[in-house]
Amino acid sequence: MSEAVKLLEVLLYLLRFVLHLCVLWGLWLLVHPLIDRHLRQMGQKIDYRINHRLSAFGKRFSIMRKRLWVYRHLDNLLYFVNSKYEPGISVMRFLMRTAIVFLAVFLSGLMTLSELPGRLSFNNPFLEGISFSDGIPMRGAWKFPLFVAVISATIPYFRMRYSYAQRKVRGSYDLLDVVKISTKFTHLSVDGILDKTSDYLAESNVLKAPLKLLGAAFANYSHERELNEEAGRFSGAIGTTFAVEFISDLLYAEKEGTRYLKSSLMMLNRSMEQQRETILAVKANSRDAISLGLYGNLVVLFSSVGTFIYMLKPAVYMQLQFETPVGLSFLMVIVTGLFISFVISTILARPKLDYH
Template identity: 50%
Template sequence: MNNISDYAIRLFFHFLVVLGIWKLVKPLIDEQLRYIAKKSEYRKNAKHFNEASKRNKRFIYRHLDNLLYLTQDKYEPFVSVTKFILQSGFLLVGIFIITLLTMQELPSLFSSDPFFDGNLQISNIETIKSVWKLPMLLAILAGSIPYIVMRYKYTKRQTEGSYDLLDVVKIYAKYTYLSVDAALYATSDFLMDNNVLKRPLRILADEFSNYSNETMLQGEAQRFASSVSTTFARIFISDLLDAEKEGNVNLNLSLLELNDSMEQQRETILTVKANNSDAIKLGLYGNLLVFVLSIGTFMFMLKPGLYFKLQFQTPIGVTFFMIIVISFVIAFLFSILLSRPKLDYQ
């Protein structure tokens, strides 16, 4: 038991070393990325932007860029995506190295593990060949955590953004006498800091003030609408594009109608949610209750010692336990997300 605690402490300090290295190189990476973004004028140079979109913006890049656009409060084109990829890659490599280095020192504890070949005392090279599978699995799981967290945060913020759009519409309606970009800037400044659309709205304002062709403006406007992903957001963006093209003559009336529709739908959603609050709570905590009761029942029937031995010292027990835990976490997250539907017509 003491050996295991020693190895756990050693693993912890290995992780601290890798974390310290990342903290040292992170400022240099940030500075270099901002220098590259500024030099290429990524956001302001339309020609470069269009070429980069065709040449560099592959599916993975576009996907991460759209997620970070809504989830990162200090989102910067090109910089945020590159930094996220580097952080995830550094985490994957770091976890693999520290796990591999630590596990080379305790081969006897894992001699019966299915990830190993069982021949772990020949040499360092042979040990590495034998133990690389589990560290690689742990590294992949660790490296995917930032994406999973960002994906969950994106889904949550999409829902929040659908409600925050109501504030945007209300405030923007007061500035319809201004140009579209000026009204967007004023609306963004007036929004609370906890409004998830504050930063995307300012980016949209930058695009309205600096665009050089209609295709570029359409792309940024549709990205804003897609980040909220509601019919109300598409109507709002359509109104802005019409106002930019034809003037603000009918904009105020259109926004007032949109505001009334959103208010009415919001009241409907709140009413339905109140009527189904018990079912929502059951979905949130029912699985947790079943999970705890099932474990408690098995421990009572088998005795704690035998239960832990069967659950955590056999491949089948560990596999099923991981499947149950992962399924429970996924169901719990979905229950949280579904407990507050988007502010939309559906």
């Protein structure tokens, strides 16, 4: 009975933690409209000053990039992930949201722990579980909320990295639509080609917003270094040889005119079509192996675990699996292997549209 009471108390304190988060989130929604305008102005000023310094230093350009690598790293990720990307502003918003997540989780955890009747002790969950020591003052209560807050604050970044990896693969295929549509507007200037192409792309195309920004760069650049920087960011976001060829054709057309641009884009289109057919053929032949890598290991794992539980009984299996060093070690190895297998199978399931 006491174990059930302890479990109920833990669930109630988890509920309080969630309610504290809801209160802080509501306060943030009230304050956000008041600071959004100032945040936008701050982001525009920071981006302007950084770009101005990068263009003013000339030979020290690489040195400045190394000093600002965190900002440039986040900016490049958001450039491809955020469909409403704005230079400077998107980075400030991301940092602000990360800080809000950190503060909300930390304060919620701190307030929740302060309401405990004594000290909350975390022991082996399969032996003693979680226990309360009444009457003992809490010391260092900020350590556990701080740890949880740091972990929670990293989630937006890793989520962005995952989305970035997924959009890179999609972008390699969406580039084919960009090349096809661009061939219809080669009578225009390069910025006009990119602007028109962006308008005709579907909303689901991940290159729609980056292409619009690239067109603005071709229309408004004041120095060749600025244009090369923006063009390199576009091709680097996709990360394929076809993207490099596409950008090279545009840069050449910007310097020498668009006379030969249509033929170059049509050749690029044919190469991409042939490579896509090759990839689809290889994928069709290896579909069974890819599916086996995705789901076969899980089927084997659950069937094996089910068999052991049936033979050893649940209590014995849980004791051997979670209360012995060998069982925990093998569990970590199995979970790590499953994760690696899933990642490799996911990459093989849809490779980039590239020469290799």
